[in-house]
Amino acid sequence: MTRDTVPVATVRPLRRDAELNRRKIIESARIVFSERGFGATLDDIAHHAGLGVGTVYRRFPGKEHLVEAMFVERMDEIRELAERALEESDPWEGFATFLVGTAELHSADRGLREVMLSNNFGQERVAAAKERMIPLAVELVRRAKASGQLRADFEDTDLPIIHMMIGSVAQYTHDVRPELWRRYLGVLLDGLRADSGRTLSPEALDPEALDVAMCAWKPRQ
Amino acid sequence: MTRDTVPVATVRPLRRDAELNRRKIIESARIVFSERGFGATLDDIAHHAGLGVGTVYRRFPGKEHLVEAMFVERMDEIRELAERALEESDPWEGFATFLVGTAELHSADRGLREVMLSNNFGQERVAAAKERMIPLAVELVRRAKASGQLRADFEDTDLPIIHMMIGSVAQYTHDVRPELWRRYLGVLLDGLRADSGRTLSPEALDPEALDVAMCAWKPRQ
DNA sequence: CACGAAGTGGAGGAGCAACCTCAACTTCCG
DNA sequence: CGGAAGTTGAGGTTGCTCCTCCACTTCGTG
Numbered sequence: 001m002t003r004d005t006v007p008v009a010t011v012r013p014l015r016r017d018a019e020l021n022r023r024k025i026i027e028s029a030r031i032v033f034s035e036r037g038f039g040a041t042l043d044d045i046a047h048h049a050g051l052g053v054g055t056v057y058r059r060f061p062g063k064e065h066l067v068e069a070m071f072v073e074r075m076d077e078i079r080e081l082a083e084r085a086l087e088e089s090d091p092w093e094g095f096a097t098f099l100v101g102t103a104e105l106h107s108a109d110r111g112l113r114e115v116m117l118s119n120n121f122g123q124e125r126v127a128a129a130k131e132r133m134i135p136l137a138v139e140l141v142r143r144a145k146a147s148g149q150l151r152a153d154f155e156d157t158d159l160p161i162i163h164m165m166i167g168s169v170a171q172y173t174h175d176v177r178p179e180l181w182r183r184y185l186g187v188l189l190d191g192l193r194a195d196s197g198r199t200l201s202p203e204a205l206d207p208e209a210l211d212v213a214m215c216a217w218k219p220r221q
Numbered sequence: 222m223t224r225d226t227v228p229v230a231t232v233r234p235l236r237r238d239a240e241l242n243r244r245k246i247i248e249s250a251r252i253v254f255s256e257r258g259f260g261a262t263l264d265d266i267a268h269h270a271g272l273g274v275g276t277v278y279r280r281f282p283g284k285e286h287l288v289e290a291m292f293v294e295r296m297d298e299i300r301e302l303a304e305r306a307l308e309e310s311d312p313w314e315g316f317a318t319f320l321v322g323t324a325e326l327h328s329a330d331r332g333l334r335e336v337m338l339s340n341n342f343g344q345e346r347v348a349a350a351k352e353r354m355i356p357l358a359v360e361l362v363r364r365a366k367a368s369g370q371l372r373a374d375f376e377d378t379d380l381p382i383i384h385m386m387i388g389s390v391a392q393y394t395h396d397v398r399p400e401l402w403r404r405y406l407g408v409l410l411d412g413l414r415a416d417s418g419r420t421l422s423p424e425a426l427d428p429e430a431l432d433v434a435m436c437a438w439k440p441r442q
Numbered sequence: 443c444a445c446g447a448a449g450t451g452g453a454g455g456a457g458c459a460a461c462c463t464c465a466a467c468t469t470c471c472g
Numbered sequence: 473c474g475g476a477a478g479t480t481g482a483g484g485t486t487g488c489t490c491c492t493c494c495a496c497t498t499c500g501t502g
Contacts, residue, residue, distance in 0.1 A: 015470060015477060041460055052480035057462060117393075161390055161405060168389035169382055172338075172438055176430045179423055184382060186421050191412030200407050202400055209397045217393055220441030236499060239449055262489060273451035278491060 022059055024049040029066050033111030037219060038063065038121060068125055071115045075129035078102055078116075082136035092149035095140050096189055099162070100182075106163055107170035107181050117164055119214040151194045155204035160214070162188060243280055245270040250287050254332030258440060259284065259342060289346055292336045296350035299323055299337075303357035313370035316361050317410055320383070321403075327384055328391035328402050338385055340435040372415045376425035381435070383409060 014022065028049035032040045042063060046056045060066045081101045088094035106113040115121050116130075137159055144150035165188070170181040205213070235243065249270035253261045263284060267277045281287045302322045309315035327334040336342050337351075358380055365371035386409070391402040426434070 017469070018478060021479085042462085043460075046481095053461090054463080054481070055479055058478075062461090158404075161393070161401075164389055164393050165386040165405060168385055172382070172385050173426065173430075173434050175437055176434045177423070177426060180382075180426065183379075183421050183423055183425065184386060186419070187412035188408055189412070190417040190419055191408035191410070193417070196411040196414070198407070198411055200404050202398070202404055204404065205394065205398060205401065209394075213394050213397045216396055236448060238498065242449085263491085264489075267452095274490095275452070275492080276450055279449075283490090 018059075021049075021051055021055055024051065025056055025059060025066075026070065029070055033067075033070065034109040037110040037114050038067065039220060042066070064121070064123070067111075067115065067121050068123070071112060071121075072125050072129050074105070074109070074112050075115070075126065075133060078105060079129070079133045079136060081105075082133060082140060085140055086136060086143075091140075091143040091147040092193075095144035095150055098137070098140050099159075099189070100185065102163065103166045103170075103181060103185055106167050107174075107178070110171065113163070113167045114219050117160060117167070117214060118217045118219060119211065120218055149194055151192055151196065151200070153200045154192060157205040157207060157210045160210065161205070239280075242270075242272055242276055245272065246277055246280060246287075247291065250291055254288075254291065255330040258331040258335050259288065260441060263287070285342070285344070288332075288336065288342050289344070292333060292342075293346050293350050295326070295330070295333050296336070296347065296354060299326060300350070300354045300357060302326075303354060303361060306361055307357060307364075312361075312364040312368040313414075316365035316371055319358070319361050320380075320410065321406065323384065324387045324391075324402060324406055327388050328395075328399070331392065334384070334388045335440050338381060338388070338435060339438045339440060340432065341439055370415055372413055372417065372421070374421045375413060378426040378428060378431045381431065382426070 013019070025045065029045050032045050032048050036044070042056050042060075043053050045066075046053045049056075060069070078101075082098055085094040085098035085101070088097060106116065115126060119127075134156075138156050141150065141154065141156055141159070145152055145154060162185075166181050166185050169184050170178070173180045234240070246266065250266050253266050253269050257265070263277050263281070264274050266287075267274045270277075281290070303319055306315040306319035306322070309318060327337065336347060340348075355377075359377050362371065362375065362377055362380070366373055366375060383406075387402050387406050390405050391399070394401045
């Protein structure tokens with residue numbers, strides 16, 4: 001090794017056709033995962049992209065890697081959503097906007113929903129993206145409670161559970177009325193306003209318990 | 222055939238040991254289906270009953286038959302629940318009692334939930350049992366709306382969707398906090414009281430669309 | 443008790459689906 | 473033009489569920 005050898009950037013760029021195919025794969029993965037979730041196989045994605053299976057496996061060692069590559073940016077979308085929601089002057093509006101916005105993303109992209117609600121997909125980078133998002137969501141909740149508009153017994157861990165509920169409706173009625181979930185999110189939001197004077201029971205999950213649930217959950221069909 | 226041949230009651234009774242085993246199978250099926258849903262195989266049930274697979278297949282031609290034999294009575298439990306709820310003097314209490322009671326049954330029995338929310342399990346007799354139950358539920362909704370306590374834009378088809386939501390939470394947190402679904406049913410009930418003054422959108426499913434959704438839904442894991 | 447009918451067990455075949463490999467072929471680009 | 477890089481898809485492997493089959497056991501009647 002001479003002194004001139006550049007130690008970084010050892011990865012030489014892909015051949016032009018290969019780079020094109022890589023993009024086709026990612027594009028197809030986005031579409032297929034969003035429609036059918038991670039139940040979809042790499043074979044499905046290859047077929048959708050008009051490529052052989054081998055090509056996909058050459059580029060991505062396994063489904064995990066493709067997922068990783070794909071959802072970090074989607075999760076950053078959610079983070080941006082939270083940032084914009086925090087700019088809302090009315091804390092309740094901010095909270096509600098965030099909830100509706102994330103539900104829109106979840107209901108339009110089944111893969112995203114599965115990544116967000118399960119801890120079985122994507123490791124490092126996805127987890128990191130989640131971590132980046134959480135404090136913003138926590139702050140949205142805090143503000144809405146402090147303003148007296150969100151019921152005081154609401155907890156941070158209620159957020160993913162609500163997404164789980166809304167997502168299951170979205171999936172159930174997807175072929176028949178893709179927007180129906182808004183109806184039930186409406187009921188939930190009405191139920192979450194502070195004015196009811198009632199108290200929720202039992203208590204919400206603590207973060208550890210939520211983590212256990214997320215690790216155990218493996219979606220299918 | 223002589224005149225004396227009795228045309229009915231041609232089925233001769235099972236041998237004593239066989240009858241015992243039949244009961245074991247049904248008992249095991251109840252337990253296994255309620256824990257793991259219809260994803261469970263007849264092999265699983267046989268093993269749980271301490272019998273060979275062949276024995277199960279000899280008695281029940283397929284999973285469908287076992288399901289049919291098993292859930293008609295469970296659905297009648299729900300009907301009785303509705304009957305009792307109709308006896309409540311306060312219409313809202315009746316409505317809420319019914320919702321909590323059915324959710325309790327669903328969350329304790331994954332198989333029951335799957336039968337209720339999908340049209341892919343059990344045919345004739347299960348469908349008939351559902352039909353018997355529906356008018357009672359409709360009446361519960363009608364009364365609660367007429368009393369001005371249930372929001373006026375609530376529809377009959379909201380009931381199964383709410384069960385879908387609650388059931389998905391119950392499944393998600395089953396191993397960690399089996400009773401947590403009550404918390405979210407609480408939020409929903411608060412949101413369903415008439416006093417919010419807000420209006421749900423979009424509109425609820427019509428019964429035909431609900432049927433399509435139920436036919437398409439096949440639960441897994 | 444003894445015998446035939448009824449019932450049982452569980453290894454294993456058939457069928458399917460997902461995952462991934464590999465060797466023959468094609469394309470790129472210096 | 474030559475060799476490195478890339479592509480292909482039939483098919484091997486694994487893992488699952490469903491269900492059959494027949495040698496074996498048990499029942500209960502004459």
